[in-house]
Amino acid sequence: MNLTERLNVARGLGPINEANTPAIHSVPTHAEHDPLDSRPSGGGGGALAGLKQRAGEALFERMGSRLTDSNLSEEDLRKTAREELSQVIDEEQVPLTPEERRRLIREIGDDVLGYGPLQRFLDDDTVTEIMVNNPNQIYIERGGQIILADARFATETHLRRVIERIVSKVGRRIDESSPMVDARLEDGSRVNAIIPPLAVSGPSLTIRKFSRVPLTVQNLADFGTLTPDMAILLDACVRARLNILVTGGTGTGKTTLLNVLSGFLPPEDRIVTIEDAVELQLQQQHVVRLESRPANIEGRGEVSIRDLLRNSLRMRPDRIVVGEVRGGEALDMLQAMNTGHDGSLSTVHANSPRDAVSRLETLVLMAGMDLPLRAVREQIASAVNVIVHLTRLRDGTRRVTHITEVQGMEGDIVTLQDAFVFDYSAGVDSNGRFLGRPIPTGIRPRFVDHFAEVGIKVPAHIFGSATQEKGRR
Structure with missing residues (x-):
């Protein structure tokens, strides 16, 4: 007899059945998402890093107000961004392997529409907490243990942009006059951010994740x-x-x-x-x-x-x-x-x-x-x-x-x-x-x-x- 059945017996409800008892859900171990949304490690050096920066800036210019258009669904926005990004990369005329091209599109998509190098940890249900000490140092908690992640932000401005994207979605703000903020993500995960001059080593971000189920x-x-x-x-x-x-x-x-x-x-x-x-x-x-x-x-x-x-x-x-x-x-x-x-x-x-x-x-x-x-x-x-x-x-x-x-x-x-x-x-x-x-x-x-x-x-x-x-x- 499992715990749900024992609780029902204790309540006097009799044997468990589908009609009167809610299902016990198991916690998924991996997020289900489009294969193109799987998150590789951040970083990238040399020509790829420069191409990534130029392509990201060009995508911001091309998308313009569509990035904040509430009439566009998340799926339509991602589809449009990928199409625009493909054109940007074609115009750069930089030789890329199919794998490099897919990786570049994913990472730039994360920067523009998601939460940059944090996105893959947000999609990973085994990660319970994300702690950004500064742009170059990201720690995560997995299985109760805290480890240094193999990811980082490109610049301090990049981290600030991600923080502002998070807090703006819940009607909060963060700037020099209000350098601390508590916010939440769409799934209810708790977010705390603090920026200079209070954070001496650069913007700091802490995300306490909650189970999707x-x-x-x-x-x-x-x-x-x-x-x-x-x-x-x-x-x-x-x-x-x-x-x-x-x-x-x-x-x-x-x-x-x-x-x-x-x-x-x-x-x-x-x-x-x-x-x-x-x-x-x-x-x-x-x-x-x-x-x-x-x-x-x-x-x-x-x-x-x-x-x-x-x-x-x-x-x-x-x-x-x-x-x-x-x-x-x-x-x-x-x-x-x-x-x-x-x-x-x-x-x-x-x-x-x-x-x-x-x-x-x-x-x-x-x-x-x-x-x-x-x-x-x-x-x-x-x-x-x-x-x-x-x-x-x-x-x-x-x-x-x-x-x-x-x-x-x-x-x-x-x-x-x-x-x-x-x-x-x-x-x-x-x-x-x-x-x-x-x-x-x-x-x-x-x-x-x-x-x-x-x-x-x-x-x-x-x-x-x-x-x-x-x-x-």
Whole structure:
């Protein structure tokens, strides 16, 4: 019985069948595209490099306004560009082999219509992050490991042009007066760019890629990120309308897990998502997606996460999903959780569940309200029910290392109780991969009583045997 079947049994839906269960998609290993769009390594020397530069400039002149014509589809634009480019190369009268000609057309097409030397990494589903330190240094993350790529930009201007192409598509801008920007690609991948004078070594670009096919809970179980028992528990927590906080450091997979948890939301619920840059890929139909907006060149028009969170309370949401809290909006989120908007989901940067509570305290104080610390802690203890903590281990894998219940207050301390913790005692294999896995602490969370009240059954064995009380902090 696979994880989907176990979840259905836990929900009381009976055997899995095609009529009542969504398909489990596997992540494709290679992008499907026109053979002419396969990306060779960047570079090229001597005459070919000069020809590439001249042909690219000539193509820009020939295409003119058609490059930004919204009436032209991407396919028509690429077809027209290839035809024009073939004529440009013919006029150059430089002897080329068929392979050199195809390579030249592909690379110039990437420069003019795509994202230059980054395009082949964007098309490669095994690449999860692209980091451009400067025009001559591009790193990529593949399989959790960071490696130096065999590609580079021709000039700093070339890199600037790619950055401007990315940010302009989402209505953002980047220049000397606004040298930092957060943006996204068409597939939802997160982009951060920073240029001189803030970036001393030249423009820098970071792209956090997202899967073309949204990952499912089965995928995370296959990757070893969580166990089937943990998935059953989290599914029950979401359906029981517990408020869940996903925590972890940078690049640990918080947004990916948040997206998977959102897949447990009932299809009849009205869901409002609030993000800095739209990344979540919710599969439900009744969803309203809100995205913050930075200030314009005059410093006006900014719409913050906090503004959107306040507005969402007037939109009759059943569930509020905040991509990440990193400022004063933490106070508004806690108040929403405490005033009838149960079942909300969000993420926050932290190194452990206990650190997450401390960080929430700090973020609430950033709201500018002169609140006593005990009142803040009482808000946190009352609002947040479950903390799910992710860690990126030294072998590059992302694992859920804690599922922690927020039990309440003891004196001035918010009490936490682990239901699952990661067992490091198994050591590592010959390849340096951790052999450990999350294990139950043997402690039955108090919110299991709430499951019974709302008619949700969770097998008692998933919590292990309560031979000793451990995991309490």
